[in-house]
Amino acid sequence: MAEPAIRRLLAGDDTSSFRCGDPECDLFLQRYAGQNQDRLFVGATYAALGGPRVVGYVTVAVGQIDRDDFPVEFQSDLPRYPLPVLRLARLAVDEAFLGRGLGRRLAAHAFAVALQVRAAAGCVGVVVDALPGLECSYADLGVVEIELTSGQSSIRPQPVAMFLPLASVEAARR
Amino acid sequence: MTHVTQISAQVSVSAKQLLDEFSAVSGIKKSRIVEDALWFYVRARQELPESAIVPVRLVVSERGAATAERSLAQPPPATPALVRLMRTLDSADAE
Numbered sequence: 001m002a003e004p005a006i007r008r009l010l011a012g013d014d015t016s017s018f019r020c021g022d023p024e025c026d027l028f029l030q031r032y033a034g035q036n037q038d039r040l041f042v043g044a045t046y047a048a049l050g051g052p053r054v055v056g057y058v059t060v061a062v063g064q065i066d067r068d069d070f071p072v073e074f075q076s077d078l079p080r081y082p083l084p085v086l087r088l089a090r091l092a093v094d095e096a097f098l099g100r101g102l103g104r105r106l107a108a109h110a111f112a113v114a115l116q117v118r119a120a121a122g123c124v125g126v127v128v129d130a131l132p133g134l135e136c137s138y139a140d141l142g143v144v145e146i147e148l149t150s151g152q153s154s155i156r157p158q159p160v161a162m163f164l165p166l167a168s169v170e171a172a173r174r
Numbered sequence: 175m176t177h178v179t180q181i182s183a184q185v186s187v188s189a190k191q192l193l194d195e196f197s198a199v200s201g202i203k204k205s206r207i208v209e210d211a212l213w214f215y216v217r218a219r220q221e222l223p224e225s226a227i228v229p230v231r232l233v234v235s236e237r238g239a240a241t242a243e244r245s246l247a248q249p250p251p252a253t254p255a256l257v258r259l260m261r262t263l264d265s266a267d268a269e
Contacts, residue, residue, distance in 0.1 A: 024225060032226040040218070043228055061228040066188065067239045082231075083242070089228040101262070108259045124246060127232060142253040146241045151232035154224045161232065163242060165249040172252035172260040 004048040004055050004102060006109050009033055014053040020092040024155070028090060029057055043089065046109050048102055055097045058106040059090040060113055063127060063151070084121070085163075086114040088128045089153065107141075111169045118166055125166050129159035138162050181208075 015030045033045040036059075048056035064082035088110045093103045110126065117123040127146065130138050135145065139162075146163040153159045197204045219227070234242060252260075 028226055032222060036222075036226065040222075059228070061230070063228070063230045063232055065242055066231055066233050083246075085232070087228055087232075104259055105262055108263050111260065112263055125242075140253065140255040141259060142250050142256050144241055144245065147235040147238035149233045149235045149238075151229040153229070154227065156225070163245060165245045167246075167249035168252050168256065169260065171249070172256040 003100075003105075004050045004097070006046055006048045006056075006105065009037060009045040009047045009054070009057065011038065013047055013049070015047075016053075018054050018057075018092075019095055021095055022092065025090065025092040028059075029054065029092070033057065033059060044113075045090075046106065046113070048093075048097075048106060050094075050097065054094075056093040056102045056106055057090070058088065058110045060110050061087050061089055062117065062123075063087040065124075065127070083124045084117075085125050085127050086110070086117050086123050088126055090129070090155070107138075111164070111166075114166055115169060115173075123166060126164045126169070128162045128164065129153040129155065130162050131155075131159050132157050135160050135162065138164075142168050 011034060015033075018026050018029055020026060029045070033043075036043045037045055043059050043061035045057050045059045047054045063085050065085055066082045067080070088107065091103060091106050091110075093106070107128075114123055114126045126143075128138055128143055130143070141164065143162040143164040146161050148161050152161065193204055193207060196202070197207060200207075
């Protein structure tokens with residue numbers, strides 16, 4: 001069977017039968033991913049297509065890392081200005097396609113998008129909202145946990161925020 | 175004339191700075207910016223459930239800042255798993 005192709009979600013894509021085991025993730029794809037992307041412009045979703053139907057997706061959005069409100073005595077070389085990042089906010093695979101490496105391909109696609117964003121507008125890294133239990137998979141890729149005081153994902157159970165500098169992704173593609 | 179009232183809120187230093195700078199550059203009164211921003215925000219929140227919204231601003235703790243700083247100053251070499259992963263991208267995926 002051919003590997004599902006990955007491309008930007010289109011309005012006519014069949015999302016109706018998508019089942020990843022988390023009804024909230026299914027509902028996000030079926031009801032909100034398209035309008036977030038095409039009407040509100042607050043994110044983009046890339047779909048993996050098994051024939052006409054969506055069998056996996058990854059949603060990304062631009063964001064910024066900010067470090068304000070630190071006590072004066074905390075010395076950091078992190079710039080005072082916000083650092084642009086791409087946030088990998090959601091990634092889900094249809095239950096029928098689990099175990100085929102599709103989730104990893106979707107993550108790789110998101111990392112490649114981040115490289116494009118960096119070239120077009122600036123981006124220092126990817127912040128991954130890793131679902132509890134999947135932190136190890138991302139850690140294997142060099143993604144490290146980053147502690148936030150605000151801006152955490154509102155998905156439940158709450159994901160763990162993790163960071164990967166784009167320099168590492170670029171090095172991996174050489 | 176529309177009835178008006180007053181609100182007071184504690185916000186971060188950077189949010190206040192953003193308001194001041196935007197008002198100075200655009201010439202729009204701060205009260206107008208706050209009112210418009212509130213309407214936009216609340217309308218957007220009414221259209222989307224909270225879980226469908228991806229927060230744009232990620233504020234890091236001191237420890238989080240140290241992590242980001244380390245990663246950016248001395249990016250870790252690509253792990254073997256990351257190298258393998260990025261090589262799985264075919265040309266269609268990369269577009």
